Amino acid sequence: MxxxxxxxxxxxxxxxxxxxxxxxxxxxxxxxxxxxxxxxxxxxxxxxxxxxxxxxxxxxxxxxxxxxxxxxxxxxxxxxxxxxxxxxxxxxxxxxxxxxxxxxxxxxxxxxxxxxxxxxxxxxxxxxxxxxxxxxxxxxxxxxxAAYPLAFLTAWRLLATKAQLKAGETVFIWGIGGGVALAALAIAKLLGARTIVTSSSDAKLARAKTLGADACINHRAQDVVQEVRRLT
Ligand SMILES: [Zn+2]
Structure with a gap:
C-alpha cells in the first residue's frame, strides 16, 4: 500500500x-x-x-x-x-x-x-x-x-480532566491560531465557560470571535495583563 x-x-x-x-x-x-x-x-x-x-x-x-x-x-x-x-x-x-x-x-x-x-x-x-x-x-x-482527535484529546485533558472547568469560569487562551487552542475554545464554550483569547493577528481574532470567543486581545498591540484585569 x-x-x-x-x-x-x-x-x-x-x-x-x-x-x-x-x-x-x-x-x-x-x-x-x-x-x-x-x-x-x-x-x-x-x-x-x-x-x-x-x-x-x-x-x-x-x-x-x-x-x-x-x-x-x-x-x-x-x-x-x-x-x-x-x-x-x-x-x-x-x-x-x-x-x-x-x-x-x-x-x-x-x-x-x-x-x-x-x-x-x-x-x-x-x-x-x-x-x-x-x-x-x-x-x-x-x-x-481526521483533524479532530489529537488536538481535541489534548485540549480536553487540559480543560476537562485536569482543570475540571465549570460553567461561568473564565479561560484564557494564548495564541488562538493553533489546533489545540481552537479545540480549547470549542470545549470551553461547550462547558459554558467565558473565553479570552489572544493573537498577534487581527484576522485570527476576528475568526475566533465568529467561533464564540467572548473577548479578543491582540498581544502585539495591547497590554495583555491590563486587558485581562479590565475584563475580569
Ligand atoms: Zn493500561
Missing part, C-alpha cells in the same frame, strides 16, 4: 510516499481501517527529527490523526463492523491496568501513539484496537473527522 514514510530522521527531505506492506489483523480485538483522510500535527515534526527514548524502524509510517472505513475486524470485535465510518483515537493503551480503568490512559505503562510508537495514519490502511475506533456521523467530512 502507499504510505507517507521516513527512511531516516532529519528534515522534510526524508519524507516520501512509499510502498509498504498493508497491515494485517494481529489480535482478536484488532481492526484494520482503510484510511480516507489523515491530518498533520507538530508530533509529525518531533518524529521526523527523532525523539529521545523512541526507536523507529524504517521505513516508518507517519501520522497520528486519521479517519476512514472499517475494512476487517478481529474475531472478538463488537464495537464496529466492516463499512463503519470511524475516526481514530491515536492513544493506544492496555485497557486493563489501574490507570486505564481509572480513566488515566495516558499514564498507562504501554501507552503508545499512532505515528510515534506505532505505524501511523498517513497510509492507505492502519491497524488499531477496536477501543480506538469512534463512529463518525455522515454529516462530518473525512477531513473534519
Amino acid at each position: 502507499r504510505a507517507v514514510t521516513i527512511r531516516a530522521h532529519g528534515g522534510p527531505e526524508q519524507v516520501r510516499v512509499d510502498d509498504v506492506p498493508r497491515p494485517r489483523l494481529q489480535g482478536p480485538q484488532d481492526v484494520i481501517v482503510a484510511t480516507r483522510a489523515g491530518a498533520l500535527n507538530h508530533l509529525d515534526l518531533f518524529v521526523l527529527g527523532g525523539l529521545p527514548g523512541v526507536t523507529h524502524t524504517f521505513p516508518w509510517v507517519m501520522g497520528g490523526d486519521g479517519a476512514g472505513l472499517v475494512e476487517t475486524v478481529g474475531e472478538q470485535v463488537t464495537r464496529v463492523k466492516p463499512g463503519d465510518r470511524v475516526l481514530l483515537n491515536p492513544g493506544v493503551s492496555c485497557g486493563g491496568c489501574d490507570f486505564c480503568l481509572g480513566g488515566e490512559q495516558s499514564l498507562c505503562d504501554t501507552y503508545s501513539l499512532l505515528g510515534e510508537h506505532l505505524p501511523g495514519t498517513l497510509a492507505e490502511a492502519v491497524r488499531v484496537p477496536e477501543a480506538n475506533c469512534y463512529p463518525v456521523p455522515d454529516t462530518v467530512s473525512w477531513e473534519e473527522a
